[in-house]
Amino acid sequence: MRMTISTHDHVLIIDDHELVGTSLMLSLRSEGLRADWRGNAGGEEGILADVRRLDPGLVLLDLDLGRDRDGRMLDGVHLVAPLIDAGWRVLVLSGSSDRVRIGGALADGALAWVPKNAPLPALLRSVRAAAQGRPVMAPERRQQLIDTYHEQTTARSELRARLDKLTQREREVLAELAQGHRAQAVAERFVVSLATVRTQIRAILVKLEVSSQLEAVALYRRASGR
Structure with missing residues (x-):
């Protein structure tokens, strides 16, 4: 028809x-x-x-x-x-x-x-x-999807606000960690000592209010929508 x-x-x-x-x-x-x-x-x-x-x-x-x-x-x-x-x-x-x-x-x-x-x-x-x-x-299904979008957008905004506490170099270090690179590789990448990178990682954990690199990386990926 x-x-x-x-x-x-x-x-x-x-x-x-x-x-x-x-x-x-x-x-x-x-x-x-x-x-x-x-x-x-x-x-x-x-x-x-x-x-x-x-x-x-x-x-x-x-x-x-x-x-x-x-x-x-x-x-x-x-x-x-x-x-x-x-x-x-x-x-x-x-x-x-x-x-x-x-x-x-x-x-x-x-x-x-x-x-x-x-x-x-x-x-x-x-x-x-x-x-x-x-x-x-x-209409209920449509609104449910819209609500999911708003909830996730709000959550990502809150995560980005936490990431904004980081310095530019700390963000770069976190991005390297999120790509699976170890601290030694990050130190070589930025031509600094391993101790410097470890200090930066500790600062990242404090500012993001997390207790491990895994949590920091997970937060970074969620904020990036990955």
């Missing part, structure tokens, strides 16, 4: 995988929609520049958009707010199961999240609902 949606309702798929994007585009076109696919060429700025030249409609947005020409990771979450500001509705269609990132996209105004590995009929039903202005996911 075809979707009862106006063919004037534009659906734009933003996904770095051409096979996935074009396959979904053709499926939507077979349902009577005006659908197009856009890859990650030009990075975030290029994507937004192209999108702003189009009549707004519904975006199916992947959160993991690969890398730009400079090798930097492209995060679809950063596109949600600008897309909405440009008049688009955003449906997150992503293989990512990171509750914090999904919650961040929803907090920025995305309508809902649909797993990319959902069966095609389920994907089409979700697009139909979003295009018609109907809920795509339960």
Whole structure:
């Protein structure tokens, strides 16, 4: 059965995988929609520049958009707010199961999240609902993901505040420890004595209010979102 949606309702798929994007585009076109696919060429700025030249409609947005020409990771979450500001509705269609990132996209105004590995009929039903202005996911589930995002954001802010107590060199030492380097290797890296590095490590533990290097490294990684 075809979707009862106006063919004037534009659906734009933003996904770095051409096979996935074009396959979904053709499926939507077979349902009577005006659908197009856009890859990650030009990075975030290029994507937004192209999108702003189009009549707004519904975006199916992947959160993991690969890398730009400079090798930097492209995060679809950063596109949600600008897309909405440009008049688009955003449906997150992503293989990512990171509750914090999904919650961040929803907090920025995305309508809902649909797993990319959902069966095609389920994907089409979700697009139909979003295009018609109907809920795509339960409000309770949506709010739960948004709450998770806010909780994690608050926790990371508190961790970063503790890390801000460290000097620049102490942060560099902690970063080296987080990469698995031992104190001796850190001393050689910064051309200082082992005793100096051990003194810096003790200062790090005191300032972060932890009792071991493992705890300090774990705190550093949580604050970095790793």
